[in-house]
Amino acid sequence: MSPTRIAIAGLGAIGKTLARRISDGTLPGLTLAAIASGDRAKAEAWLKSEGIACPVVDLADFPKLADLAVECAPASIIEEICVPMLKAGKKVMVLSCGALLPRPHLMELAKAHGGQIIVPTGALLGLDAVTAAAEGTIHSVKMTTRKPPVGLKGAPYLIEKGLDMDKVTTPTLVFSGTAREAAKGFPANVNVAAALSLAGIGPDRTTIDIWADPGVTRNCHSIEVDADSAKLTLAIENIPSENPKTGRITALSVIAALRKLNAPLRIGT
Ligand SMILES: NC(=O)C1=CN([C@@H]2O[C@H](COP(=O)(O)OP(=O)(O)OC[C@H]3O[C@@H](n4cnc5c(N)ncnc54)[C@H](OP(=O)(O)O)[C@@H]3O)[C@@H](O)[C@H]2O)C=CC1
Numbered sequence: 620m621s622p623t624r625i626a627i628a629g630l631g632a633i634g635k636t637l638a639r640r641i642s643d644g645t646l647p648g649l650t651l652a653a654i655a656s657g658d659r660a661k662a663e664a665w666l667k668s669e670g671i672a673c674p675v676v677d678l679a680d681f682p683k684l685a686d687l688a689v690e691c692a693p694a695s696i697i698e699e700i701c702v703p704m705l706k707a708g709k710k711v712m713v714l715s716c717g718a719l720l721p722r723p724h725l726m727e728l729a730k731a732h733g734g735q736i737i738v739p740t741g742a743l744l745g746l747d748a749v750t751a752a753a754e755g756t757i758h759s760v761k762m763t764t765r766k767p768p769v770g771l772k773g774a775p776y777l778i779e780k781g782l783d784m785d786k787v788t789t790p791t792l793v794f795s796g797t798a799r800e801a802a803k804g805f806p807a808n809v810n811v812a813a814a815l816s817l818a819g820i821g822p823d824r825t826t827i828d829i830w831a832d833p834g835v836t837r838n839c840h841s842i843e844v845d846a847d848s849a850k851l852t853l854a855i856e857n858i859p860s861e862n863p864k865t866g867r868i869t870a871l872s873v874i875a876a877l878r879k880l881n882a883p884l885r886i887g888t
């Protein structure tokens with residue numbers, strides 16, 4: 620069987636970890652085929668320093684070079700990554716999944732051309748159980764996120780409300796609302812809430828409280844799901860990566876999902 624060719628869009632905290640792990644040959648049946656970056660010269664210099672041989676290309680070139688693209692770039696360019704791949708009937712693993720909520724046309728495009736959008740568990744946990752529960756009836760899904768203020772800095776919602784994260788000295792509830800509203804107001808901070816909503820009862824019925832908490836050093840998420848099959852209470856404390864907004868486990872989740880693509884034994888939903 621020929622190897623599955625992987626393209627990476629975005630060579631940041633997630634993309635770099637991914638590039639290292641695919642190119643070192645520890646993921647059987649996968650090959651690193653292409654990378655797109657916001658800064659081609661910087662990406663080429665980094666790849667050279669790591670001893671990774673991979674072309675840095677334009678996003679538009681992905682469909683001819685790759686079978687699956689991993690989107691780990693700013694949410695604002697999701698269309699540029701997904702549209703060419705999906706039109707070519709290929710797969711895209713989407714990390715900026717909050718940006719999927721206002722774009723149902725991307726799912727339509729996948730359906731029309733036989734492509735697929737894959738949202739990995741990412742920085743969260745329990746999406747296996749939530750998708751299973753969603754095959755029955757889920758009554759409610761509530762999430763609470765608690766991050767160090769630096770992990771929320773720059774969010775459009777905070778800027779709009781004039782909330783300065785440098786001035787937060789006690790745990791502060793900065794947002795309470797639906798996953799859809801959270802994805803709009805915090806596009807680089809709570810993709811986890813969007814993933815949870817897509818797994819369960821959708822972005823308008825899934826709720827989230829976001830706390831800026833100077834007392835924590837990790838990005839902490841807890842989930843409560845009430846369903847006719849089970850009651851779930853789940854929590855995860857993510858150690859930040861080189862990007863304080865992004866937990867280290869996110870890249871590992873992508874690697875685990877990629878490993879499952881060609882694995883003879885597949886664990887989990
Ligand atoms: N679903 C989930 O559970 C999670 C999702 N995320 C999301 O995943 C995404 C990536 O996260 P992370 O790796 O931490 O982000 P980073 O900010 O570390 O990296 C993003 C990279 O994208 C690159 N980029 C910018 N413009 C373009 C472009 N036009 N084409 C290709 N690449 C570009 C940037 O490169 P340069 O610096 O050269 O401009 C940057 O290195 C974010 O949207 C984040 O919110 C994060 C954590 C969890």
Ligand SMILES: O=C([O-])CC(=O)C(=O)O
Nearest residue numbers: 742808810811838865866
């Ligand atoms: O969901 C996100 O975008 C990032 C996040 O909370 C985490 O990594 O813990």
